[in-house]
Amino acid sequence: MRNLAFPTTLYLSLLGSSAVSAAVSVYNAEATVTGAYDPTQVTGLPNFDNTVLTAPAPPSPAVTQLSWSVPNTEDALVSQGYELGVKQRGNFLGFSIELSVADQIMGKNPVNLKVPFLNYLANIRSRAGMGPLVRVGGNSQEASTLYPQGFDGHAIIEKVRADGTVTPTINYSPDIFYMMANVSNMVDAHWFFGLSFNQSAVETQSPNVPLVAQTAQQMLGYHLLGLQLSNEPDLYVDHNKRAAGWTVENFTAEYSEIRNEILQDASLSNKQFLIGPSVCCDKVGFELDDVLATGWLDQEKDNLAYVAVQHYPEDNCGVNGNYLNAQDIYPEWLNHTSVTNLTVPYFNGTRAALAAGKEMIMFETNTASCGGFAGLSDSFAASLWMADYALQMAYRNFTAALIHVGGQSVYYNPFTPPPSNMTSVWKWTTGSVYYSTLAIAETLGPSNASQVVDLSPQNNNIYAPMYAIYENGAPARLALFNYVSDASGGSDYVATISLGGADLPSGNVSVRYLRAPSVTEKYNINWANQTLGASYTSDGRLYREQETVSIQCDMTAKTCSIPVYAPSMALVFLTTGAIQEAVGAEQATATFATTVVNVGSATVDPGALATGNGQMGSSATGATSEGSAKTSEATAMLTISSMMAVLLMATTIFAHQTLN
Known part of the structure; x- marks a missing residue:
């Protein structure tokens, strides 16, 4: 991913809350304060709750082989009694x-x-x-x-x-x-x-x-x-x-x-x-x-x-x-x-x-x-x-x-x-x-033409569902799940995929995994080998190298064998175009850095006290759903006492229209 380094607090100029036709966007950086966190300061907050449940025992005997025949066209899909869902957008x-x-x-x-x-x-x-x-x-x-x-x-x-x-x-x-x-x-x-x-x-x-x-x-x-x-x-x-x-x-x-x-x-x-x-x-x-x-x-x-x-x-x-x-x-x-x-x-x-x-x-x-x-x-x-x-x-x-x-x-x-x-x-x-x-x-994906079908009934395994995603009437991606938690590897399964006897689009497929060591894991969760870290350690940016696994298919048998680990979700890109869509979009990503130092002066405003649930000026605690109030610590808002290193970035027109 390409990161565009913007500072941790973005300041956009206000021209008042009445007549505004455009606003100039400016940005200011605040000093980054380092230090270790002390969990005892927030005892009782969910993000420091170390409750870990016991994963259900793996089914016995373990299922290690599953196969799916994915109809190669929408017509073939319908002829087998399936129906595609409506077209979907990637921001579902x-x-x-x-x-x-x-x-x-x-x-x-x-x-x-x-x-x-x-x-x-x-x-x-x-x-x-x-x-x-x-x-x-x-x-x-x-x-x-x-x-x-x-x-x-x-x-x-x-x-x-x-x-x-x-x-x-x-x-x-x-x-x-x-x-x-x-x-x-x-x-x-x-x-x-x-x-x-x-x-x-x-x-x-x-x-x-x-x-x-x-x-x-x-x-x-x-x-x-x-x-x-x-x-x-x-x-x-x-x-x-x-x-x-x-x-x-x-x-x-x-x-x-x-x-x-x-x-x-x-x-x-x-x-x-x-x-x-x-x-x-x-x-x-x-x-x-x-x-x-x-x-x-x-x-x-x-x-x-x-x-x-x-x-x-x-x-x-x-x-x-x-x-x-x-x-x-x-x-x-x-x-x-x-x-x-x-x-x-x-x-x-x-x-x-x-x-x-x-x-x-x-x-x-x-x-x-x-x-x-x-x-x-x-x-x-x-x-x-x-x-x-x-x-x-x-x-x-x-x-x-x-x-x-x-x-x-x-x-x-x-x-x-x-x-x-x-x-x-x-x-x-x-x-x-x-x-x-x-x-x-x-x-x-980004095509706005994806249609989903649940092909799980082919195996009727409640721990291993599978979906096919069609674009323009042809399968483009598959999503395979393994709900079983088994660190031994004994409950991993291999999914053998065929396209209804049709030729595969290419000699190999690309796979990305949603994985964790166990279903009980809280933070060591990875999407395509990337993660956002543990409690109170993230700025919203993924780190580690992204991993896409290439799997060679059997062109004679017209099948591909996909490992699905226990537990995991495997996303299989069936076509070169599908994986290129994913790679191309990520290369254009802009994220915002939160590590700018030696700029500005950070102070705590003692008049801005609030509880962890956001009640301003009150020591009361609470939540937003009946019965969900829990204890939280009084908190204070970090403010900035100086404006330095201002960078003119762009002229922003809200919603492409004049605001009255």
């Missing part, structure tokens, strides 16, 4: 950032971007051939208000904790959209943003949602893909957001009312911008099919950008103090059947969305709600599971899935910044599911 796996921690992940204000965050996104852009998908919202969007006048220091959000609640009340300024635009200008990110379903004409307070829609569209332009209206409405009654007896019919009526309220704004440039219904939790009478049965899709389709659902396979919120034992359920994340079962409830809804000309998105997901499980959500098992789940969703005609990102108090994050009082000493932590995003971006 994106990120859902909880609004309440957006300043921890992206930056405190539009001129102070978190460079590791940019690097994590840039890694995906280089592989997908297009910018990553990022949603800002979640439970905290439902208690949020836009403050048009903004806040001191151009802060993007302020948090207010109301007594007796878990999710903080969020006030945010137009500067959050400036920040999102600046991120897009660096890494071409495309955004979803969450509207509050509580601030509407059906409430007594003055409506604020139309202003949010107008501001977001004007500031983000084509980088704004849609605005989510309602977040997990099937839980509103359970979470005391609506009175008992509030039904799916009440929901669809309110949705329509708020939509009409927003559309009264004549300045909206895009009228097809809403996302919903975002139901999540298999509530009887309030599932996706129940919403569609009310006529909601026909009623809303003229203004819908996407149809969306949200789902976590398990609930770890500890209702009535009842928490699941991660060791007991660990095997659920280590077999293909669990993955296929997750998509079944959406078969009808996905077909309905496609018939209406809409894409279906899994708008928020991860291993388990309320922060996930120690030793499971942060293990290599989750890497394999998320990659398998993503491909299964692509096969079942979802067109995107967003991995949720919470604060310091969760185990499932794809990436986590250090506590704010340690930003001068520690780096970020890369979660196990982040590696899934790299593998899936290369599996689907």
Whole structure:
């Protein structure tokens, strides 16, 4: 990869939060402070939780040989009873950032971007051939208000904790959209943003949602893909957001009312911008099919950008103090059947969305709600599971899935910044599911023409699923999994691949592996031999040489033999063009250095205290999902006291349009 050395904090000039037609981008470097981290300072934080589960025993007898016949054309595939999924983009796996921690992940204000965050996104852009998908919202969007006048220091959000609640009340300024635009200008990110379903004409307070829609569209332009209206409405009654007896019919009526309220704004440039219904939790009478049965899709389709659902396979919120034992359920994340079962409830809804000309998105997901499980959500098992789940969703005609990102108090994050009082000493932590995003971006590739089919039924081995990815009617890549954890090598298998008796495209294939020593591994996880390191050691850039294995095929038998290690995922590039796409994209990668020294003066601002979950000016701790509050240390924000070595980089025009 080619690294363009940019400093650790990016400063983009603000011309105010009102009339802006263009902004000049300038950058400033801060001093790098070195030192060893002391885990005792953050006892209780998930990133220092040393919980390691016991891997399930390997099946006996071990399966060491499997074979697949991959139809050489789409017609041959269909004739055998298979069906390709819809065409996919390489940025299928994106990120859902909880609004309440957006300043921890992206930056405190539009001129102070978190460079590791940019690097994590840039890694995906280089592989997908297009910018990553990022949603800002979640439970905290439902208690949020836009403050048009903004806040001191151009802060993007302020948090207010109301007594007796878990999710903080969020006030945010137009500067959050400036920040999102600046991120897009660096890494071409495309955004979803969450509207509050509580601030509407059906409430007594003055409506604020139309202003949010107008501001977001004007500031983000084509980088704004849609605005989510309602977040997990099937839980509103359970979470005391609506009175008992509030039904799916009440929901669809309110949705329509708020939509009409927003559309009264004549300045909206895009009228097809809403996302919903975002139901999540298999509530009887309030599932996706129940919403569609009310006529909601026909009623809303003229203004819908996407149809969306949200789902976590398990609930770890500890209702009535009842928490699941991660060791007991660990095997659920280590077999293909669990993955296929997750998509079944959406078969009808996905077909309905496609018939209406809409894409279906899994708008928020991860291993388990309320922060996930120690030793499971942060293990290599989750890497394999998320990659398998993503491909299964692509096969079942979802067109995107967003991995949720919470604060310091969760185990499932794809990436986590250090506590704010340690930003001068520690780096970020890369979660196990982040590696899934790299593998899936290369599996689907940059062509925007990839179609996925699950060929696992050929062997019916729940520990060894296999997908084929077709481009323009012909197989281009294969993804083979081995969920078994066996350091002895006795459960490695060789996959013998043929293309339905057809000649192989060339004499060899190229293979990249997603690997770890065990499914229980937390940090020694590698994609194509590259890794992002251990807890609080990453700046978002991969290190070590990338490894692509070339395997000679048997041209007489017209087969290729692919080793699939226990545990691993093997990505097989069947054609020269497929591997060249991957190599070409990575050679164009630009990442941002965070090691500039002797420039600037780093100081700690004692007035900028916040908890690990981002509550400003409060010693309270908490999280964003009910039941997930955990202890975290008070933290402090690192600031810069001088501007030096300013480098004029580019003239940035937000969203290629004038911002009013």
